[in-house]
Structure formats: C-alpha cells, structure tokens
Amino acid sequence: MTRRWTAGLALVLALAGCGGDPADVGAPDRGLVGLAMPTKGSDRWIGDGENMNAQFSLLGYRTSLQYADDDTGVQISQIQQMIDDGAKALVVGAIDGTKLKDVLGKAAAAKIPVISYDRLIRDTPDIAYYATFDNFKVGVMQGTYIVETLRLGRGGGPANIELFAGSADDNNATFFFNGAMSVLTPYIRSGALTVRSGETAFAEVATQRWDGKVAKERMARLLRTTYANQRVNAILSPYDGITRGIIEALREGGYAANALPVLTGQDAEIDSVKLIAGGQQGQTVYKDTRELAKVAVQMVNSLVTGGDPIVNDTKQYNNGVKDVPTFLLQPVTVTKDNYQRVLVDGGYYTAAQISG
Template identity: 55%
Template sequence: MQKAFCIQGSPSLPDFLSSVGLSLDLPSGRSGAFRRTLSSSFDLSPAVVSVAARIMPSAACDRNFGRHVMSRISTGLASLALVTTALFGPAGLGSANADDKPTVGIAMPTKSSARWIADGNNIVKTLQSRGYHTDLQYADDDVPNQVSQIENMVAKGDKVLVIAAIDGTTLSDTLHKAAQRGVKVIAYDRLIRNSPDVSNYATFDNFQVGVLQASSLVKALGLPDAKGPFNIELFGGSPDDNNAYFFFNGAMSVLKPYLDSGKLVIPSGQKTMDKVSTLRWDGATAQSRMDNLLSAYYTDRHLDAVLSPYDGISIGIISSLKGVGYGSGDTKIAYVSGQDCEIPSVKSILAGDQYSSIFKDTRKLAGVTADMVDAMLAGKTVPVNDTKSYNNGVKIVPAYLLTPVVVTKANIRPTLIDSGYYTASQIE
C-alpha cells in the first residue's frame, strides 16, 4: 500500500520552502487551516506550489495534527540536508517551477589558454541570461580528469553537455552512457570523434581559418608578384584535435601552389602533419622544435615566414627567433601567423613581432551554442548551416559554422576594441 507522509521540520523549514517557491501539501481538510497558520506564523508567500512528500503516515497526521505537525515544525530536524532528502530523494532538489530550466554541463579542456577561459565565461553568461543553471569544469588538459568531470555531470542530472574535448577520440564510452540517460551532447569548437552520440557541433569554419592564416603570410611576402624564393617552416596543431587537420589543410590549399612553383621553400622538408604537429598546442614544445630547426637549417640562411596555427605556439616560435637575433639589427623577424587573438599575441602584433592572428568571437559561438541548447530541450530543430563537412568517423555531425576574421596591425582597433571584445587598456 502506498504511504502518504506529513512534513516534520524546524523553524527554518518554512523559510527554506518559501525561498525555493514551495509549500506544504497536507491531508484533505487540514490544508487550509495549516496554510493560514504557517502564513501568520512564518510569513510564507501564498504563491507556492505543493510538495508531494510527507514523512509521517497520513492517518497519524490526521489524528495528531496540532500536536505532532506544528510541534515538529517548531522543534525541527537536525539538518536541512535531511529535509531535502526526505522531500526529494537522493537525486536532490528538483524543480517545482515549470519555468525553471535545467542544468547545462560545460566541459572545457584547460585554463592554460586565455581563449578557453573566455569561452567558458561567455557560455556561462549566455546560458544563465536565458535562465539555465550551469556547471563549468576545466580539466587541466588531463583526459581522465575530463572523463570523470563529464561522468559526474551526467550523474548529477545535467540535461545537455557542451564539451570542448582535450582528446576528441577518448569520449565514446562516456557519451554512450550519457545517451542512455537521454543527455544531449554539443561538441564545442573541437569535434568529438568515433561517437554516434554527438548531437551537434558548434564551431568556426576551420578550413577557412587555415586559408586565412596562409593567405596572410602570402600577402606579407608580396606573393604572387615577388620572385622569391622565400624560406618557410610549418607548424601544426595537436594531432588529437580534429581541428588541427582542418587548419593545416586549409593553409596548404593556399601554400601548395607556391611550394610547387618554388617561390616558397621548406628547407627542413617537414611538411606533413605527422612531422609538424604540436602535441596539446604547447608553446614550449613549439619553441623547442623551432630552436632545432634554426640550428639545423638556418645557420647560413634566413627564415622568412612561419605558419603557426595558434597564438600560444606563435609566442614560442617568436621567442626562439629572437633568441638567435631575429628582429634585432639587420635581421628581420620572420612573418608568423597565429589564431585566437590572445592578448600576448595582440600585443606582439602591435609591437611588430607576430604578423597576424585569427579572431574567433567566442561571444558569438556561445550564442550559437545556447541556441542549440534551447532547440534541443524544446524538441525543436537545432539550427545548423553545415551537414556535410564534419564526419567524426561514425556519422556526419550537423554543425553551425561561424566566420573567422584575420587580424593584423592594420585592423586591431576596429576588430577587437570597437567590437567590445577587448578594451584599449588590455592590449595597448
């Protein structure tokens, strides 16, 4: 036989219930009098909804209404945690307000990059402005840590996960478990591979990012008009990040004709991703590789340009170049590309060291992500503009691609300051 229960609690219980928009549901015939007593004694708001949970059998509650129920509210339980567990079960407080929105879990890879900090903050701000609760976690570039964080989000009942994967090949089992509980997954800027449980992908046009990076170097060198040949070295992103291949392929689509014609030369001969990738996008790793390239191939020649896929890598490359005299005296600094318009690189561009970066407005990406969350939870069609490009090895993941913008010294102010992304004091 199903039991009905009656609330027992302390003087703090009514205040607690009122604060979360709840009141007590009592046996028939007692509710009105009890609500009036609570209202006068504890100043409860009348605009509340019922809690369908009680702690004493209703028959006992009827027999001992005044003595047991009111005295229990006066003398109380030992802790509020016990009250919430009794009311709502081990899953914790549920929403009693039909307008209350669920929690969105946000799994970011690292705080070592200013870009990811900005992403996390912008997603939280945008989702919270739409009424969602958020659970933002950074994994310190540790894959097991990120897996654990995602599993905890699912266990806590997060309804949608926004994931910027550290290693896009490691989450298949974790996402399968999430899918079994009805959790939707948005791959954020980095495609999650080998999983049928990725619902959508929010990102920028990553092939175009590479096109813009290489095109900026071509322009800086004066190609196609300049005769050359010019010496160039290539750096790629992390081999476990699907985006790294899009960036590299986009760049090579621009550079290859000049390499084939001899106007561009790679003295090291390192020109494929297996040779030029930079694990975890690490600037120190890039700097070490640049040191080795300079000592092995440039003791008697000048390096004219470096394709770099990310600002953190660019800073490492430039440090290496400066370490052997580039940018001082008559030795011209090589043209170096980048991505993300991180503040150190923006300052480097203004100083004439780094040549270019790619601006990816994370505010817009957060907006697209929030639109996806809205549609998923409302059972509506998720907004996408690409259904062909992103095969994760198991399925084509429907994506929304935003447009990247190349930034040089000439357009920093209108692109980064006038848009409100940075203040002048941050970068000048």
C-alpha cells in the same frame, strides 16, 4: 541562414530574460547544463566558459563549468559526474576528440544530448550537434597572409618557410593545416617557397597539446640545424600560443624584434595582439567566442525545449561515424592595420588592455 539564427537566438534570450537570474527567488529553474572545457591554459577557453555561463544563466539554466587542464582522464571523470548529477545537456570542448566514446555512450543511455564545442568529437554516434568556426577557412586566411606579405603572386620570393600545425589529437588541427596548405602548396611546388627542413607532413609538424614550449623547442632545433647559415622568412603557425613560443626561440636565436619572419596565429589572445600592435607577430585569426557561445546556447535550449537547433552545414564534418549537423561561424583575419577596428571598436578588448 545567419540572419535566421541571430533572430532566433534574440527571441530565445528575450523570452528567457523575463525569468531573470535563476538564483533569484521565484525564477525558473530549467535544469543543469554541463560545460566540459579542455583547459585554462588558453585565455580563449576561459572566455568560452564565462560566456556560456552567463548566457545559460540568463535562460534560467544552472551550469557545471569544469576545466580538465588538458588531462583526458580528468575530463572523462568530469563528464561522468555531470551525467550522474542529471544534466539536461552537455557542451564538450574535447581535449582528445577520440577518447570520449564510452562516457558519451553513457550520456546517450541517459538521454542527455551532447553538443561538440569547437573541437569535433570523433568515433561516436552520440553527439547531437557541432558548434564551431569555418576551420578550413582559418587555415586559408593564414596561408593567404603569408603569400600576400611575401608578395609571392607579384614577383616576390623565393623565400624560406617552416610549417607548424596544432595537436594531432584535435580534429580542427588538420582543418587548419589543410586550409593553409591549399594556399601554400602551389608556391612550394613552384620553388617560390622552400621548406628547408623538409618537414611538410602534418605528423612531422604537429604540436602536442598546442603547447608553446613544444613549438619553441622545435623552432630552436631548426635554427641550430637547418638555419645555422640561412634565414627563415616565414613561419606558418596555427595558434597564438604556439607563435609566442616560436618568437621566443627566434629572439633567443638572434633575430631582432623588428626583423622577425612573417608569422601567423589564431585566437587573438591579448598577449599576441600586443605583439601584433608592436609589429612582431604579423597576423592572427579572430574567432568571436561570444558568438560561438550563443550558438551552443541556442542548440541546447532548442533540444531541451523540444525544438530543432539551427544549423548551416550538414556535410562537411564527418566524425568517422556520421555527418554531424553543424553551425559554422566565420573567422576574421587581424593584422596591425585592422586590430583597432575589429577588436577594440568591436568591444572584444579595450585600448588600455592592448597598450598595457
């Protein structure tokens, strides 16, 4: 399936490339595509927007790329404007996947297809397809890194662990958390891992808007109370920005830079890759958003030109109304041992960016 998708996209780009830049004189104008992204507060979303802009331009589409600064009301207004401007399709990275039903209903009435991008939009029939990564597997990778680093399957432990999850209004956050807990729960039950705070439910450990400052405040509270006379050995963190907030709290709480707990992350943000290279953050999960942008482009172009987008999952992602046909990409775990090969040799970052 992946080979079929790659070949199909390559053909689409090759054919479209004959048209050149849509800004060029005589180049085809295949219409407007609206790109509604959640925030510029994370480097990865900036990259998503730039990648899609470039690829849609190659295909002859104009784009309206908008960032809503984590304000759902602003995102709704931006999507409405894209509808009013006559967009041929919408690609939406939702801030709150439960709040877009009404505006997407207007898109459906105007016969504008909607691609749910990376974050599943819930409680509406008016999304056509979903482009994302295997989000449960992301969590499995994070949990597995903790277990392997603490050598829990080889006589290691017992160890103290604290749990952090993503934003409760993001459907992906539960997938990440459940994936990690599928690995960690047996060790918690056996006593090899102890959550000394007792905070293990998703609602207790969720981090609103994925905000590193919110995570820092919670970690600082845990250090003052639960760990006043104890040491935390591992921390499940679902996202690099949250991890950096946790590290700030740990450092301010007296943990040395070379003696931090086992820490996970996600998105391979450059600041966190630097921490991994320096031995402070242990792991991140890399999701090549260049490839995710290609998936969204393939889906939109197929819909606009009367084709059928390629998918590889039709059952895993139900948004509360329907099973949404999905294309899942595979994430990659990144540590100090392989960041050079995966991120530098793979062309995602340069060595100078990481060392700078």
